[in-house]
Amino acid sequence: MLAIIGGSRLAQLPILQITHRQVVRTPFGDPSCALTFGRIDSQNVVFMARHGYGNSIAPHELNYRANIWALHSVGVKRVLAIGSVGGIRPDMAPGMLVVPDNIIDYTWGRKHTFYEGPDRPLVRVDFTLPYDPELRRAVLAAAENSAVPCLDGGVYAVTQGPRLETAAEVLRLQRDGADMxxxxxxxxxxxxxxxxxQYLHVCHIANWAAGKGASPERIQFADDALADGMAKVQALLTVFCAQGA
Incomplete structure (x- = not known):
């Protein structure tokens, strides 16, 4: 089964033909919300609003372990994670979609593994390429078939939040090789x-990162770019599900 995790700009998924909702309990606490099951074209889909259906849970307060465990427990095999990001690279302007190919993690204090505690084995997973290559190819093919402009590749820098970054911090991220x-x-x-x-991010560029593009002194959010970006995301998801990838 395919799971779609909606970000702060996608707390609802209008293209989903809902069949039912299910509350899931996990050994790691409660997930952000009940899971919503349905279909997009011929594809069975479960949708989760990452920040809750009221968009009320901050990034650093999310129970990431409960969210992923809940999806796994209902038979999910593939996850498309939608997220809004700030563009650092010059071609990553607001309104664009990007399928990144790597990550730099700057977060701290988050529960980042299922394997901790005296009764758990020591497990080290290979994370050289954090995104599933098969899923990447399928999503990029769907973008091409749907005529939705989508950039292939880029490094996603993940910061702690909830505040946005300083211009100096964004310069450091850029020097480290981050694109968004x-x-x-x-x-x-x-x-x-x-x-x-199988996991993949589909990122919507919501704004220029601090000090970049149209945000030299203050981060600017354009409502039309946000709405356009979410429309592109849903168009991409519709074609992805229709092609039976």
């Missing part, structure tokens, strides 16, 4: 890898 910056990419991706789930 967001707050929810980790430990979500690593937890999915630990449970053997």
């Amino acid at each position: 910056v967001g707050m929810t990419g980790m430990p979500e991706a690593a937890l999915a890898r630990e449970l053997g789930l």
Whole structure:
């Protein structure tokens, strides 16, 4: 089964034909919300609003382990995670979609593994390539088939939040090789890898990162770019599910 995790700009998924909702309990506490089951075209889909359906849970307060465990427990094998990010690279302007190919994790204090405690084995997962290559190819093919402009590749810097970054911090991220910056990419991706789930981020550029583009002194959010970006995300998801990838 396919799971779609909606970010702060996608707390609802209008293209989903809902069949039922299910509350899931996990050994790691409660997930952000009940899971919503349904279909997009011929694809069975379960949707989760990462920040809750009221968009009320901050990035650093999310129970990432409960969220990923809940999806795994209902039979999810593949996860498309939608997230809004700030563009650092010059071609990553607001409104664009990006399928990143790697991550740099700057978060701290988050529960980032299922394997901790005296009764758990020591497990080290290979995280060289954090995103599933098969899922990447399928999503990029769907973007091409849907005529939705989508950039292939880029490094996603994950910061702690909930505050946005300073211009100096963004310069450091850029020097480190980051192309975009967001707050929810980790430990979500690593937890999915630990449970053997195929996982991929689809990032919507919501704004220029601090000090970049149209945000030299203050980060600017454009409502039209946000709405356009979410429309592109849903168009991409519709074609992805229709092609039976």
